[in-house]
Amino acid sequence: MKNLRLKSARAALDMSQQELANKVGVSRQTINAIEMGDYNPTIKLCVAICVAVGKTLDELFWAD
Amino acid sequence: MNSPHFVLGFFTGLIIVLIVALVIALIVKKKNGPAKYDERQELLRGRAFKYAFLVLIAYLCLNGLLQVGTGLEWADLMTSSFIGICLSVTVFVVICIMNDAYFAFNQKPKFYLVMFGVLIAVNLTIGIFNLTNEDVRFVTDGKLNFHVLSFIVVVIFLAVFIALAIKTLMAKRQADRSRL
Numbered sequence: 001m002k003n004l005r006l007k008s009a010r011a012a013l014d015m016s017q018q019e020l021a022n023k024v025g026v027s028r029q030t031i032n033a034i035e036m037g038d039y040n041p042t043i044k045l046c047v048a049i050c051v052a053v054g055k056t057l058d059e060l061f062w063a064d
Numbered sequence: 065m066n067s068p069h070f071v072l073g074f075f076t077g078l079i080i081v082l083i084v085a086l087v088i089a090l091i092v093k094k095k096n097g098p099a100k101y102d103e104r105q106e107l108l109r110g111r112a113f114k115y116a117f118l119v120l121i122a123y124l125c126l127n128g129l130l131q132v133g134t135g136l137e138w139a140d141l142m143t144s145s146f147i148g149i150c151l152s153v154t155v156f157v158v159i160c161i162m163n164d165a166y167f168a169f170n171q172k173p174k175f176y177l178v179m180f181g182v183l184i185a186v187n188l189t190i191g192i193f194n195l196t197n198e199d200v201r202f203v204t205d206g207k208l209n210f211h212v213l214s215f216i217v218v219v220i221f222l223a224v225f226i227a228l229a230i231k232t233l234m235a236k237r238q239a240d241r242s243r244l
Contacts, residue, residue, distance in 0.1 A: 018239060021169070027102055028238075029235070
């Protein structure tokens with residue numbers, strides 16, 4: 001399932017996948033895989049992404 | 065049995081290749097720092113290792129069964145071993161490339177594209193030279209010999225080169241689209 005909430009949170013900050021990837025220390029393809037729902041990140045990476053885009057875990061990763 | 069000159073030449077060549085590979089690896093490491101793979105890449109590299117290992121096991125079993133069952137030895141020991149290793153490494157590299165897990169996120173694929181291109185050109189030249197040289201035989205006593213390895217290397221690096229070129233183009237397009 002696509003993670004559109006992460007994509008929109010990133011877009012709201014006018015941040016590219018590469019910029020977010022650099023901030024959290026992963027490859028751009030990993031950010032893309034998370035947004036496309038192809039990869040389920042560890043809690044450590046989820047927290048790093050939340051900190052980078054200023055959102056909570058619930059806002060970005062909790063199932064509706 | 066190979067002559068001492070052949071054995072000496074073979075191991076000298078092998079040592080030179082290893083030294084060149086080591087020097088290139090050290091230069092790349094000094095320039096980019098140690099390779100850093102993220103968690104997704106580590107996971108996919110592990111999967112690729114598993115498939116490469118299974119392919120090697122399957123190749124060795126099939127080759128062994130073929131020789132024991134039919135008595136057919138299609139290549140000498142060095143050639144068949146090298147082909148098995150190449151096959152396994154190719155499976156690992158192609159799976160990693162197709163899943164964006166071959167290069168660490170602090171490495172640039174362009175350098176490797178050039179390097180693979182050079183390796184293809186060098187091995188193709190050696191292969192064509194051997195093909196046109198009447199003294200060189202690709203088959204000895206009904207078995208493929210090591211002269212065929214340059215063509216095997218060309219096929220392998222060509223597969224890796226194509227996979228890498230496709231993936232590099234796709235990544236570039238994806239990166240352009242990623243900024244909303």
